[in-house]
Amino acid sequence: MAAQPKQGSRRPHRFAGxxxxxxxxxxREVFIEAxxxxxxxxxxxxxxxRDVCVRAELTERYFYQSFASLDVFAQxxxxxxxxQVAMRLFGKAIVVDDGQDRLRTVVKELVAxxxxxxxxxxxxxxxTVRAGGTLAMxxxxxxxxxxWLMTMWLDDNPDAQEVDLAEIAGxxxxxxxxxxxxxxxxxxxxxxxxxxxxxxxxxxxAWIDKRLELSAEEMVDYLLTFIDQTVAxxxxxx
Numbered sequence: 001m002a003a004q005p006k007q008g009s010r011r012p013h014r015f016a017g018x019x020x021x022x023x024x025x026x027x028r029e030v031f032i033e034a035x036x037x038x039x040x041x042x043x044x045x046x047x048x049x050r051d052v053c054v055r056a057e058l059t060e061r062y063f064y065q066s067f068a069s070l071d072v073f074a075q076x077x078x079x080x081x082x083x084q085v086a087m088r089l090f091g092k093a094i095v096v097d098d099g100q101d102r103l104r105t106v107v108k109e110l111v112a113x114x115x116x117x118x119x120x121x122x123x124x125x126x127x128t129v130r131a132g133g134t135l136a137m138x139x140x141x142x143x144x145x146x147x148w149l150m151t152m153w154l155d156d157n158p159d160a161q162e163v164d165l166a167e168i169a170g171x172x173x174x175x176x177x178x179x180x181x182x183x184x185x186x187x188x189x190x191x192x193x194x195x196x197x198x199x200x201x202x203x204x205x206a207w208i209d210k211r212l213e214l215s216a217e218e219m220v221d222y223l224l225t226f227i228d229q230t231v232a233x234x235x236x237x238x
Contacts, residue, residue, distance in 0.1 A: 028066045030056045035077040040119025044074055044127040044135070078135050081123050082142050085113055093149055106150045107223050114204060115216045121208045125201055143197035151192060151231060195230055 015023045034055035038047055049070055053060050067073040092109045096102040114121035128139035200223055206212045207219055214222065 024066065027056075027058060027062050030058060031063060031066055031073070032077055032080055035073060036081060036119055036123065039074065039077060039127055040122050044078075044123070044131045047074065074131070075134060075138075078123060078128060078138060081120055082138060085110075085120065085124065086142065086145065088113060089146060089149060103150045103227065104220075104224060106146070107227070108220050110146065111204075111216050111220050111223070114208060118208060121204060125205045125208060129205075139201075140197075143201055144193050147193045147197040147200070150227065151196065192231060196227055199226060199230075 015026055018026060031052060034052050035047070038051050038055055042051065047070065049060055049063055052073070053063055056063075063073075067076070089106050089109055092105050093102050096105050114125075124139060124142065128135040203212070203219075203223065203226075207214060212219070
């Protein structure tokens with residue numbers, strides 16, 4: 001069992017000079033970062049408040065001043081990670097005009113995110129499934145939104161002409177930067193979204209768990225081939 005952080009092991013002056021509100025905000029950020037590490041390492045179902053406090057080098061008193069419960073904390077960690085990933089994907093997609101190029105850009109960036117920080121991939125693609133409930137629903141929404149971002153502009157989709165990506169990304173970015181709620185609105189998926197998001201998530205989970213021995217470049221190429229073939233198959237059935 002993890003012990004509470006000892007007085008001598010903490011850094012009592014790291015929040016010195018801050019206002020009460022700034023100290024509270026800074027502690028929340030430290031706890032969230034600690035949560036990303038702990039959930040990414042031990043899993044969301046096995047996380048304990050003490051483990052997070054030890055990693056954050058803060059006491060449980062401060063934890064419960066910041067979060068109503070461990071479940072609330074876990075959801076905030078997942079929502080923040082999901083929003084950070086969404087902002088990276090939107091940031092890459094928004095500067096690309098061609099639909100096929102945008103698809104490659106978003107897929108490449110998504111694989112790079114998971115490759116750079118396996119904690120992120122584990123939290124979003126593995127641990128949310130194990131947690132179930134609200135977090136599993138958030139995962140589904142994120143997958144649908146990512147799939148929409150990748151495929152909306154393929155094959156001269158008539159709906160795409162009415163979509164302004166910058167107009168969509170702007171409010172999301174503003175909400176993220178202001179620290180507002182990160183949860184996205186539910187997305188109703190068509191057959192392409194359901195097929196692509198589900199299969200892509202399973203492939204990424206297998207890659208994260210080392211069940212697929214592929215390089216990042218090979219993973220990108222495989223996902224692109226699968227998405228192109230799925231979209232083409234559906235188009236031919238119309």
